[in-house]
Amino acid sequence: MSAAPLLLAENLSRYYGRHRAIEAFSLRLNVGEVLGLLGPNGAGKTTTLNLLSGGLAPSGGRVEIDGIDLLERPLQAKQRLGYLPENPPLYDDLSIDEYLRYCARLHGLRRAEVPEAMKRAKQRTALDKAGRALIGTLSKGFRQRVGIAQALIHQPPLIILDEPTVGLDPLQIKEIRALISELRNEHAVILSTHILAEVQTVCDRVCILDRGRPVYSDSLARLAAFANTWRVTFSNPPDAHTLGRVAGISGVRSLGEGRFLLQAKTDAGSADALVQAACMNGWKLRELCLQQDSLEQIFLRVLHADGQEEATA
Amino acid sequence: MILVIARHELRRLFYSPLAWSILALVQLILAFLFLTAVQNYIDNVMPKLAGMANAPGVVSLVLTPFFLWAGVIMLGITPILTMRGFSEEYQTGSMALLIAAPLSVSEIVLGKYFGLVAFLSVMIAMITLMPLSLSLGTSLDWGHLQAQILGLFLLTASFAAAGLYISSLTRQPALAAVGGFGFLLLLFVFYVAGTAQGTQSQLFVYISHFSHYLPFLRGEFSTRALAYYLLFALTFLGLTIRQLDNQRLPR
Structure with missing residues (x-):
């Protein structure tokens, strides 16, 4: 709209x-x-x-x-808004049906709309057959599902x-x-x-x-681009500009102390060109690896970088 | 919305063995007291009153002490009922449901309060059955009895408001019960101290909720006392709303 x-x-x-x-x-x-x-x-x-x-x-x-x-x-x-807190907000002495009915009414659903909403929420969370079970007797997985059903019930x-x-x-x-x-x-x-x-x-x-601070925020699609990133270290580093002109490199980010992140156009061949350039110009290549950035790595790197920043500050 | 919460609270009270045991226990104790009082009246008092003009009726002689006892017992058990009010919800995390739902804090507090008051009304109704049984054998002063029931209701409702506030302060139901009981007992002690020979104090007597219960026991419908109980309940409900609101705010 x-x-x-x-x-x-x-x-x-x-x-x-x-x-x-x-x-x-x-x-x-x-x-x-x-x-x-x-x-x-x-x-x-x-x-x-x-x-x-x-x-x-x-x-x-x-x-x-x-x-x-x-x-x-x-x-x-x-x-x-539907919200499921860390501990599902359940009442152990109610049955699933009673609980969901209460949640539906709390969220302002009219009495006539409640059965339909309950049916839908239970279907989605695969609780259809458990409606009469007492919440206090449920396993952790079921409790979690009831919690999710509660967050969905008012759509x-x-x-x-x-x-x-x-x-x-x-x-x-x-x-x-x-x-x-x-x-x-x-x-x-x-x-x-x-x-x-x-x-x-x-x-x-x-x-x-x-x-307490957002340190990285992006789409996952953007992360895929990281898969074509090289991480290199030189003992005798050139400046970033020179590095950017090496064949197959589309972007350069300097990390300091001779470390760079290089955005590659195609991952085959580009390393060759890079190594060649490094040998010819005497940059003393020490490390070269494909940055297969899983979230884990981004996570650690982001945290690590932040820690360093604060250590030097 | 208030009704939805109130109904839920009432239903949950009846799901817990605690509420049932309290109902049973109160009924048992009061029945015993009632029986003793009636027996005493029949054996000792009635013969003396025979032939006396304008003799005090059975309501004054039997039911006034009975309702006084009922009030004292309520002082002990209301905190046990109110302790679950918010403390338990904090502890199990179910408070998050109410907070994320489209409800105002006042609706939450009033809903809980009315749920409790509904339960207490059931209890008072059950207690009232005993005096009513007297009407089988004698004629009762209905106005006097009504005032006593109303008095007990107001007294208990004011206990509930205070107990609910105290349970909004802590995550531990046991602490809420002890705190609530301590507070109500303190007000009772104010009355005792205020009326004692050496330490008479009108202020203490006024603050104490028991001093306002007495006119009802005598069969008066006292608007002063009514106003006191309404203010008392409103004050504590207001404090509870404030307390819940404050929990959201940054400190």
Whole structure:
């Protein structure tokens, strides 16, 4: 309809006293996108999701869901939001059906709409046959699914899942991932995790947090380009400009101390040309490797680079 | 929305063995007290009153102490019912459901409060069955009895508001129960201290919720006391809303 994204976060920050939980977090997200929020424990993932879901008020910045300001009109904004916290918010003494009915009513569904919504949510999370089971007796995987069903029941455009696959067995993880891929068709999904493979399988975009700051934010498609990146080290480095003119190199990024990241046009041949140039010009090539950037590497590199920055600062 | 939460709270109370045991226990204790009072009335009091003009009725002589006891027992058990209010939700993480849902904080607090009050009303209704049983054998002063029931209801409802506030302060239900009980007991002690010979204090008597319960026990419908209980409940509900709001804000 309008150009406004479904979720807009601008410059969000939250402090606990002087401790920085998250700072300068900005995000635009549209329906059909799945964003992975990645970071080590304590990086501020949960705080960020809490800010986006209205559980915490930000120290600064703003959040809009579907063009509605979360702070000024929280009720309308939350109507468009499904949230699964780290621990699914369940009542052990209710049955799945009773619980989902309550959730549906809490989200403003009318009595007549409830059975339909419950059926749909249970179907999606494969809980169809378990409706009468007591939540307190469920296994971890089932509890997680009930938690997800709760986030889906009012069909919100935006779904936020905090570590949805933690503590599940591989089969259950696979199911949940399949579910998330399915959700992408009609919803925007944000999920936090510290499992890198998860982001690679289900997400289109990734945002990496470290110690309360977003340190990397890009699409996964863009990451694929990294696969054609060489990482080289010279003892006697040329300047970046010279390096850029070597055949087959389309981009150069200097990392300092003779280390470079080279963007290659084609990965065959380009190394030859590079090695040749290095030999002829006496750059003393010490290291040459194909940067097959999995998220893991980006993750470590980003964290590492950040650590160094702070050490030198 | 408030009703949805209230109904949910009430239902969950009845799912827990705790609420059932409390209902049973209160009924047992009060039944015993009731029986003793009635027996005492029949054996000792009635013969003395025979032939006296304008003798005090059975409501004053049997039911006034009975309702006083009921009030004291409520002081002990309301905190146990309110302790789950918010503490348990914090602890299990289910509070997140309410917070992420499109609800205002006032709706959450009022919903919980009305759920509790509904449960307490059930309890009071069950307690009231005992005095009603007297109507089989004698004629009761209905106005007096109504005032006593209303008084007990207001007293208990004010306990519930205070207990709910205290449970919004802590993640530990046990601490909420102890805190709530301590607070209510303190107000009771204010009354004891305020009326004692050496330490008389009108202020203490006024602050204490028990001093406002007495007019109802005497069969008066006191608007002053009514206003006190309403203010008391509103104050603590307001504080609870504030407390929940504050948890979201940055410090």
